[in-house]
Structures are given as structure tokens and as C-alpha cells.
Amino acid sequence: MPLGTDYARQDCSLARSLEVVGERWTLLILRDCFWGVRRFSDLQAHLDISRAVLSTRLDALVADGLLTRSGDGHPEYHLTDDGLALWPALYALTQWGEQRTTPGAPRRVFVHVGCGRLGRDGRCTGCGESPSPGDLEIHPGPGADFTVRDDPVSVGLRTPHRLLTPLPAR
Amino acid sequence: MPLGTDYARQDCSLARSLEVVGERWTLLILRDCFWGVRRFSDLQAHLDISRAVLSTRLDALVADGLLTRSGDGHPEYHLTDDGLALWPALYALTQWGEQRTTPGAPRRVFVHVGCGRLGRDGRCTGCGESPSPGDLEIHPGPGADFTVRDDPVSVGLRTPHRLLTPLPAR
DNA sequence: CTCAATCAGTTCGACCATCAGACCAAACCC
DNA sequence: GGGTTTGGTCTGATGGTCGAACTGATTGAG
Structure with a gap:
């Protein structure tokens, strides 16, 4: 989360948005998803992002309902309606x-x-x-x-x- | 900067934007400026942000040409055309x-x-x-x-x- | 089927950003 | 001139980010 937890007491939709997409790398990951990138390794290679952070971000985006993780083997990430x-x-x-x-x-x-x-x-x-x-x-x-x-x-x-x-x- | 410095090698305008407005608090500060907030202390009280971080962010926004700092005494911050x-x-x-x-x-x-x-x-x-x-x-x-x-x-x-x-x- | 390469992470220690709170100087108010 | 407000800076503690190494599952080649 980019904002302190007590920011839940702020009555503003922009703050709500930034809690989901305001963290470092998150919007660039989503941009790649719009472009059609679906694999962990492609995101990692294109963004030059640490694997640890990419993993954390993808987990958060799936948890927040912006991406789905699909496939039994190596997963594919797709945008949900909220993400779109x-x-x-x-x-x-x-x-x-x-x-x-x-x-x-x-x-x-x-x-x-x-x-x-x-x-x-x-x-x-x-x-x-x-x-x-x-x-x-x-x-x-x-x-x-x-x-x-x-x-x-x-x-x-x-x-x-x-x-x-x-x-x-x- | 929200992105590593070597991100200058990424050929993408979204990355350029995020280098300026992608840091924690920056967009909320600008939102307040659109609403008409102009004083350091008003921003600080409304955002519950550390004074050190607010100071750093305002300096960066002025340096990047999104805000102007005016007044010889206690400064007022105004949006520039780029900010608007x-x-x-x-x-x-x-x-x-x-x-x-x-x-x-x-x-x-x-x-x-x-x-x-x-x-x-x-x-x-x-x-x-x-x-x-x-x-x-x-x-x-x-x-x-x-x-x-x-x-x-x-x-x-x-x-x-x-x-x-x-x-x-x- | 076997084995190697790839993929999707996790773990680790070093480093950097952010936080709350104390401190301080200049400006303003009376 | 003296006290209060304003607009910061400084500090130590905490938490996020980094590159690199490690791991286990999946896939592909022969």
C-alpha cells in the first residue's frame, strides 16, 4: 500500500485508487497487460524489475481483482473488467x-x-x-x-x- | 523518483509521467492544489503527511515545473500549465x-x-x-x-x- | 523416459525511503 | 518587542526495494 493504513480515514476516491495502483511498478505492470503481456518472465524482462517485487505486485493485483491468474502450469495473467x-x-x-x-x-x-x-x-x-x-x-x-x-x-x-x-x- | 534511474532507458511516456507524479503522496498534493490549497500547513494538515516528505515533494514539483512557489514570506504554491x-x-x-x-x-x-x-x-x-x-x-x-x-x-x-x-x- | 533448460517464484543481506517527533529560524500579530 | 504561527530541517526507528543466489515445478529435446 502506498498510503499509511490510517489513510482509510480520508474521504477521497483518488486515495482509494492510489492504494491499489499507486505503488511503484504497478501501473507499468498493468500497461504491459493492456499491451498483451501475460507471463511473469516477459514482465520481468521488459520492466527490469526485481522478481520479488513483481511477485508481490501480481499477488496484490490478483487479490484486488484487477488481474486473474489462470492456467494449471505456468500462470497467465489477464485483466479483469475492473482492470480494463x-x-x-x-x-x-x-x-x-x-x-x-x-x-x-x-x-x-x-x-x-x-x-x-x-x-x-x-x-x-x-x-x-x-x-x-x-x-x-x-x-x-x-x-x-x-x-x-x-x-x-x-x-x-x-x-x-x-x-x-x-x-x-x- | 519512483523508478530506478536506469529506467531512463525505457522508451515509454507512462514511465516518464510516473517519474514525476508516481511517488507516494505526489498526486494527492496535486489534487489539493486543484482544489485550491496553496499553503504548506494546509497541505500538511489535510494530508496527514510528514513535513519532511511534503517539503521534498513540493521541491520536486517546483523543480519539475508543475508548481510555482511564490511570495517572499510564507510561500504559496500554484499549479503551472504543465500541472493543470x-x-x-x-x-x-x-x-x-x-x-x-x-x-x-x-x-x-x-x-x-x-x-x-x-x-x-x-x-x-x-x-x-x-x-x-x-x-x-x-x-x-x-x-x-x-x-x-x-x-x-x-x-x-x-x-x-x-x-x-x-x-x-x- | 531421461535429463537439461526454463519458468515462477522465494530468500537473503545491503541499501534507500518514509515515519513520527524534536528542533529551529523566519515571518506575522499585537 | 514578545509570543505565536509558519515552514521548514534533523534524527533514529521502521519498512520497502534492490540485485543476486537459491529452489522446486514445468516444459522441451533426444
């Missing part, structure tokens, strides 16, 4: 970072499949709606840098990829 | 927390002054636009609980209050 509902917040935070650091050259571009591009406000430039993540493709943008990482997830993102479908492709 | 641009992300996270914990009874309701209410997607139910925070009023909602806190900021929020105007009123 986080997409607008995640996208808004990403856009804020993009606008601050590389305003003219986005690292990633999201495409509403068969329709238009996703604008900064999360609306499709084609239909004007806010597509659900499953209807989106992530494309490398002009600000992307392919030289920094060689893990399977980073490699898989060098070409367009439908969100929520397995990454790396198997 | 965070509003959609902050609102989206708040709505996610509200939907998860108290779906039918929001703790706070935001009103586009003279127009309509703010929907879950940040659009006004009246005009359909996404108002900037300065055009919004925060009202206590049906899920608000006035019994938990008695600091000046909490008291000031028991009645409708225009965002970005001084809180507590002086």
Missing part, C-alpha cells in the same frame, strides 16, 4: 507524459482499428467515440527508439500490435 | 476509484458552472465539452462523509467550492 476500466486513466497519464517530454513526436500511436487514430483525449478522430482497448492497435510512433531494448516484448512492439492479444506472439 | 494539464488524468483516476468503491454514491460531484455536471468521461452533461478545471465547482456528493476530518480544507469542502480558488477561503 483503468484504460482511460492510464491513457490520460501516458498522453500527459508524452506531451511534456516529446510533444511533436509520440513514441506510440494508438489506432481504432478500421476507423481512425486515438486523440489526446482518448477519442477516435474517425468516429468520435472512446474505443475500448480491445479495439485498438498500438503502432510505433515517430518518437519511438528501437535501440534501447531487445527483450521479446519490446521487439514485439516494433510492429503494430492489437491490444490484449498475446505479446510476444506465440 | 494533468487534470484529465487525475479526474480519470478519481472516477475509477469512485466506480470501484462506491459506484452509486459519489463522494464528490463536479459541476461545470452554469452548464451541467461532469460525467465519468470528463465531459459536461450540458455542453458536451471537457471543461478546464477553472470552470468547475466541487460539490459534496451523496457518498461524502463529513465526520472523518476537521482540518480547514476538509471543512471548506463541505460546501460547493470553485476549483483553483483559495481553500480554505481567507
Whole structure:
């Protein structure tokens, strides 16, 4: 928990959110899940995160109902509806970072499949709606840098990829 | 910084965002700034945060250009344009927390002054636009609980209050 | 089927952040 | 000018995070 336990006495929904997704690494793990990453080792390799912390975070996300752990052998992690509902917040935070650091050259571009591009406000430039993540493709943008990482997830993102479908492709 | 320094080698705008606003307490401090809190002691009393940490966070937010520190005597903290641009992300996270914990009874309701209410997607139910925070009023909602806190900021929020105007009123 | 490699963690000790509380100097109030 | 408030800093105790080593189950190759 990112907040002291006595923070339960704060009457604010943002604090409630941060108790679940405010810890170090948690939002980056969920971002990878939206992109389709499902395996422990892929998350670990892509995030350069300590295995101990990744294990703790995944346990917490499953306990909080944002992820499910499935499979009898090596588990796969999938977003629940509660997890999927986080997409607008995640996208808004990403856009804020993009606008601050590389305003003219986005690292990633999201495409509403068969329709238009996703604008900064999360609306499709084609239909004007806010597509659900499953209807989106992530494309490398002009600000992307392919030289920094060689893990399977980073490699898989060098070409367009439908969100929520397995990454790396198997 | 919430992420290891070597995370500079990650090619992702979300990571960039989290390096600025991902630390414990930072988003709650900014939330208070949107509500109009400007003084060190008001933040400290409302958040129940250690003074040392609050001091560190405010320094970082000023250095990152999200807040300005003004006044020759006791300083006032104000949001910059970069800080104000965070509003959609902050609102989206708040709505996610509200939907998860108290779906039918929001703790706070935001009103586009003279127009309509703010929907879950940040659009006004009246005009359909996404108002900037300065055009919004925060009202206590049906899920608000006035019994938990008695600091000046909490008291000031028991009645409708225009965002970005001084809180507590002086 | 056997054996090695991979996967999904757990454990460990070093290090860093956060906490509550004490302390302090400048600003403000009378 | 003196006392109070404000806005911090400092300190020792506690808890989180780190990289690296270790482990046991699963999977794949032959």
C-alpha cells in the first residue's frame, strides 16, 4: 500500500485508487497487460524489475481483482473488467507524459482499428467515440527508439500490435 | 523518483509521467492544489503527511515545473500549465476509484458552472465539452462523509467550492 | 523416459525511503 | 518587542526495494 493504513480515514476516491495502483511498478505492470503481456518472465524482462517485487505486485493485483491468474502450469495473467476500466486513466497519464517530454513526436500511436487514430483525449478522430482497448492497435510512433531494448516484448512492439492479444506472439 | 534511474532507458511516456507524479503522496498534493490549497500547513494538515516528505515533494514539483512557489514570506504554491494539464488524468483516476468503491454514491460531484455536471468521461452533461478545471465547482456528493476530518480544507469542502480558488477561503 | 533448460517464484543481506517527533529560524500579530 | 504561527530541517526507528543466489515445478529435446 502506498498510503499509511490510517489513510482509510480520508474521504477521497483518488486515495482509494492510489492504494491499489499507486505503488511503484504497478501501473507499468498493468500497461504491459493492456499491451498483451501475460507471463511473469516477459514482465520481468521488459520492466527490469526485481522478481520479488513483481511477485508481490501480481499477488496484490490478483487479490484486488484487477488481474486473474489462470492456467494449471505456468500462470497467465489477464485483466479483469475492473482492470480494463483503468484504460482511460492510464491513457490520460501516458498522453500527459508524452506531451511534456516529446510533444511533436509520440513514441506510440494508438489506432481504432478500421476507423481512425486515438486523440489526446482518448477519442477516435474517425468516429468520435472512446474505443475500448480491445479495439485498438498500438503502432510505433515517430518518437519511438528501437535501440534501447531487445527483450521479446519490446521487439514485439516494433510492429503494430492489437491490444490484449498475446505479446510476444506465440 | 519512483523508478530506478536506469529506467531512463525505457522508451515509454507512462514511465516518464510516473517519474514525476508516481511517488507516494505526489498526486494527492496535486489534487489539493486543484482544489485550491496553496499553503504548506494546509497541505500538511489535510494530508496527514510528514513535513519532511511534503517539503521534498513540493521541491520536486517546483523543480519539475508543475508548481510555482511564490511570495517572499510564507510561500504559496500554484499549479503551472504543465500541472493543470494533468487534470484529465487525475479526474480519470478519481472516477475509477469512485466506480470501484462506491459506484452509486459519489463522494464528490463536479459541476461545470452554469452548464451541467461532469460525467465519468470528463465531459459536461450540458455542453458536451471537457471543461478546464477553472470552470468547475466541487460539490459534496451523496457518498461524502463529513465526520472523518476537521482540518480547514476538509471543512471548506463541505460546501460547493470553485476549483483553483483559495481553500480554505481567507 | 531421461535429463537439461526454463519458468515462477522465494530468500537473503545491503541499501534507500518514509515515519513520527524534536528542533529551529523566519515571518506575522499585537 | 514578545509570543505565536509558519515552514521548514534533523534524527533514529521502521519498512520497502534492490540485485543476486537459491529452489522446486514445468516444459522441451533426444
